[in-house]
Amino acid sequence: GQNIDQPTEMTATEGAIVQINCTYQTSGFNGLFWYQQHAGEAPTFLSYNVLDGLEEKGRFSSFLSRSKGYSYLLLKELQMKDSASYLCAVRGGDDKIIFGKGTRLHILP
Amino acid sequence: EPEVTQTPSHQVTQMGQEVILRCVPISNHLYFYWYRQILGQKVEFLVSFYNNEISEKSEIFDDQFSVERPDGSNFTLKIRSTKLEDSAMYFCASSVQESRDTQYFGPGTRLTVL
Numbered sequence: 001g002q003n004i005d006q007p008t009e010m011t012a013t014e015g016a017i018v019q020i021n022c023t024y025q026t027s028g029f030n031g032l033f034w035y036q037q038h039a040g041e042a043p044t045f046l047s048y049n050v051l052d053g054l055e056e057k058g059r060f061s062s063f064l065s066r067s068k069g070y071s072y073l074l075l076k077e078l079q080m081k082d083s084a085s086y087l088c089a090v091r092g093g094d095d096k097i098i099f100g101k102g103t104r105l106h107i108l109p
Numbered sequence: 110e111p112e113v114t115q116t117p118s119h120q121v122t123q124m125g126q127e128v129i130l131r132c133v134p135i136s137n138h139l140y141f142y143w144y145r146q147i148l149g150q151k152v153e154f155l156v157s158f159y160n161n162e163i164s165e166k167s168e169i170f171d172d173q174f175s176v177e178r179p180d181g182s183n184f185t186l187k188i189r190s191t192k193l194e195d196s197a198m199y200f201c202a203s204s205v206q207e208s209r210d211t212q213y214f215g216p217g218t219r220l221t222v223l
Contacts, residue, residue, distance in 0.1 A: 033212075042200055042214040043152060087152060096165050097212075099152040 002026045004100035006088050011106045012078055020073045020086050020103045028093015034062050034073045035087040037102065043087055046073065075105075083107045111135045113215035115201050121221045122191055130186045130218045132201030141184045142202040142212060143176065145169070152200070158184065191222045 012018040035043035049064035085102040202212040
């Protein structure tokens with residue numbers, strides 16, 4: 001079956017760094033997305049990885065290892081507004097996108 | 110910055126009624142999608158649409174669902190006979206290309222079936 005696993009909740013302190021992990025088992029792989037979703041709002045795109053390695057975009061970076069079925073999202077210099085759910089989503093070999101359940105990140109002052 | 114828009118923001122309907130959820134994708138985008146998110150649960154893919162036909166659909170997208178692009182700008186999701194379990198947030202998304210491209214999500218329509 002197809003599955004995406006990520007921690008349910010994490011807590012971090014303002015100004016710190018946090019890493020949100022995602023592991024996946026899918027039939028084929030055509031890319032991995034990270035989205036941010038504030039409560040009651042739509043997901044917004046953060047990053048896309050299709051090749052192994054690290055993609056950096058400002059305070060956010062995303063890493064992919066296809067051989068391990070593993071990705072992480074790294075958030076630096078955390079701000080209170082980063083309190084949100086972070087969704088890992090994988091486009092499988094059939095091009096359908098499967099979302100994980102999301103990781104709720106709480107930022108403490 | 111261009112954005113995906115959806116109407117209505119909230120729809121309340123009686124079980125068994127038909128509903129049409131409307132989306133206006135970003136104008137130069139060619140691929141359109143519908144997702145749903147039941148309260149407290151994960152986002153689920155429903156259907157993708159390209160060149161006036163469905164390109165992929167999930168097991169959720171059964172015969173009670175249909176999509177249409179009635180004109181050059183709107184993209185609609187119709188639920189023929191709503192059930193209580195159809196209550197969810199429905200998100201429309203669009204992208205320029207499919208495989209490698211970012212999908213931009215609309216703000217969603219909250220559907221409540223009574």
